[in-house]
Amino acid sequence: MTDIKDTNVHFHQELEELERKVLSMVDRAEQMVDMAVEAVTTDDVDLAAEVIERDNGIDQTYLEVHQDWTALMARNQPMGSDLRRMTSLIQLNVTFERMGDQCVNIAKIAQFNAGLPRVERICEQIREMRDLVRPMIRTAIEAYVRADLDEARLLPAMDHPVDRLNANMYKETVAVRDNPKLLEWATKMLMVSRALERVGDQAVDFAEQTAYLITGEWVEFDEEGLARVLNDSDD
Amino acid sequence: MTNETSTEETVTSPAGDVPVPRIERAASSPAVNSVPNVIETRGMSVFYGDFLAVADVSLDFAKNQISALIGPSGCGKSTVLRSLNRMNDLVPTARTVGEVHYHGENIYAEGIDPVRVRRTIGMVFQKPNPFPKSIHDNIAWGAKVNGFKGNKTDMEGLVEEALRAAALWDEVKDKLADSGYSLSGGQQQRLCIARAIATKPDVILMDEPCSSLDPIATLRIEELMLELKENYSIIIVTHNMQQAARVSDKTAFFNVKLDDTGMRTGRLVEYSPTDQLFTSPREKDTEDYITGRFG
Numbered sequence: 281m282t283d284i285k286d287t288n289v290h291f292h293q294e295l296e297e298l299e300r301k302v303l304s305m306v307d308r309a310e311q312m313v314d315m316a317v318e319a320v321t322t323d324d325v326d327l328a329a330e331v332i333e334r335d336n337g338i339d340q341t342y343l344e345v346h347q348d349w350t351a352l353m354a355r356n357q358p359m360g361s362d363l364r365r366m367t368s369l370i371q372l373n374v375t376f377e378r379m380g381d382q383c384v385n386i387a388k389i390a391q392f393n394a395g396l397p398r399v400e401r402i403c404e405q406i407r408e409m410r411d412l413v414r415p416m417i418r419t420a421i422e423a424y425v426r427a428d429l430d431e432a433r434l435l436p437a438m439d440h441p442v443d444r445l446n447a448n449m450y451k452e453t454v455a456v457r458d459n460p461k462l463l464e465w466a467t468k469m470l471m472v473s474r475a476l477e478r479v480g481d482q483a484v485d486f487a488e489q490t491a492y493l494i495t496g497e498w499v500e501f502d503e504e505g506l507a508r509v510l511n512d513s514d515d
Numbered sequence: 516m517t518n519e520t521s522t523e524e525t526v527t528s529p530a531g532d533v534p535v536p537r538i539e540r541a542a543s544s545p546a547v548n549s550v551p552n553v554i555e556t557r558g559m560s561v562f563y564g565d566f567l568a569v570a571d572v573s574l575d576f577a578k579n580q581i582s583a584l585i586g587p588s589g590c591g592k593s594t595v596l597r598s599l600n601r602m603n604d605l606v607p608t609a610r611t612v613g614e615v616h617y618h619g620e621n622i623y624a625e626g627i628d629p630v631r632v633r634r635t636i637g638m639v640f641q642k643p644n645p646f647p648k649s650i651h652d653n654i655a656w657g658a659k660v661n662g663f664k665g666n667k668t669d670m671e672g673l674v675e676e677a678l679r680a681a682a683l684w685d686e687v688k689d690k691l692a693d694s695g696y697s698l699s700g701g702q703q704q705r706l707c708i709a710r711a712i713a714t715k716p717d718v719i720l721m722d723e724p725c726s727s728l729d730p731i732a733t734l735r736i737e738e739l740m741l742e743l744k745e746n747y748s749i750i751i752v753t754h755n756m757q758q759a760a761r762v763s764d765k766t767a768f769f770n771v772k773l774d775d776t777g778m779r780t781g782r783l784v785e786y787s788p789t790d791q792l793f794t795s796p797r798e799k800d801t802e803d804y805i806t807g808r809f810g
Contacts, residue, residue, distance in 0.1 A: 284809065285809065286808050287807045288806065288807025291807070359756060359760070359794070360795070360801070360806045380809050391798040409739060487809045
């Protein structure tokens with residue numbers, strides 16, 4: 281055979297452009313997580329408002345990507361790794377949009393909780409969760425960009441401490457049950473904890489999508505990051 | 516099931532050409548192998564004179580399934596198809612070696628009547644080729660030539676049955692005496708399918724049956740194929756990958772290989788369930804072809 285040449289150049293260029301557009305949301309998602317946690321742990325209602333405003337930008341990009349993706353799909357009907365890359369991109373687009381929504385949920389709680397009495401220990405725990413979740417987003421995206429299966433498989437282990445802290449938050453909330461004002465604040469912080477835990481889960485889900493992109497197998501990571509094949513196309 | 520990755524088997528990375536690990540697959544379901552085969556080729560090669568057009572093809576075609584043969588021009592897919600019912604015998608220089616078993620019987624064995632082979636393994640061609648006769652006679656004449664023994668009523672029944680099976684009856688029932696040429700291209704192709712069906716074949720070979728049809732007529736033929744596979748086994752050659760993806764159960768990808776002397780010979784690269792071949796092909800050549808990276 282002669283040298284391989286790409287006879288589908290325009291499609292691949294458009295696919296790369298679309299990919300760049302989706303990946304442009306990474307930094308914004310990370311910053312929104314930072315800002316939302318800062319707002320809710322410092323009673324900064326202005327910062328909370330900025331998070332809500334920034335989510336409009338994420339939503340706008342999400343819609344543009346969705347439209348571009350649909351057009352690209354209709355015009356090119358990709359197959360093989362191109363098809364898997366397209367399905368991963370639309371999943372990543374949804375992932376960022378949902379991460380933005382979780383940040384908005386946290387920001388709204390920041391606005392609600394402002395002025396209420398607080399427990400610094402709970403705020404510390406929320407910041408700790410942020411410090412764990414943020415690298416999960418980065419690792420999941422880098423695994424995708426580098427098509428690195430080993431890196432994708434790191435995600436479940438990174439998610440464990442987040443889950444543990446989220447579970448512990450119930451105990452912290454119950455501990456303030458005798459103080460109605462504190463309980464009201466802590467119950468909302470339980471929802472913040474849950475939102476951060478969901479962001480972590482979304483990063484794990486995307487890492488599984490990345491494993492599909494790389495291997496062609498639908499997998500669900502187990503606790504050690506090993507893959508369980510969900511269905512086998514030979515069936 | 517928990518699996519470590521294996522680095523033995525590789526596919527192409529999204530970046531293009533970096534081998535990446537595959538997660539080990541579960542063993543194939545036994546149910547896959549329980550579908551009986553209608554045609555099996557074993558080490559089949561086809562020559563045109565001294566030219567080796569396609570080499571060493573071993574394929575199993577399952578009963579009541581649609582099997583697609585795809586690949587670039589010159590890869591030998593049509594040659595393979597025409598060898599499955601000895602249509603290549605009509606090409607003076609063509610020579611087929613190896614074996615082609617139809618329900619276990621080698622159709623190239625001595626004493627096998629190629630006409631009988633073509634009756635049970637019918638064929639529909641790229642360009643609709645109705646006879647210069649009426650719509651009715653296109654069906655009736657083919658059936659008579661192939662030994663139909665019934666009376667006039669039986670023949671009318673056969674014509675209607677074949678036209679219904681080809682999803683053409685409602686469109687032509689009031690003009691059966693009109694020429695077959697009066698029909699549109701898509702209708703002519705369905706007439707040819709009806710003509711093939713009227714000889715009561717077991718297998719229908721289709722050689723790019725939609726290549727001269729518009730998208731709507733193409734969709735009608737594809738719908739028809741999906742209906743026909745309940746009663747027939749279909750093997751289709753198509754240059755339209757989306758068509759293979761839409762209609763077939765299994766797909767064989769052929770490619771052209773250059774030997775040391777510069778001879779271009781078709782080879783079977785991969786034969787997989789269609790869903791797998793078009794989403795996660797096993798072979799890099801297949802991946803390159805279906806994503807448009809092709810030398």
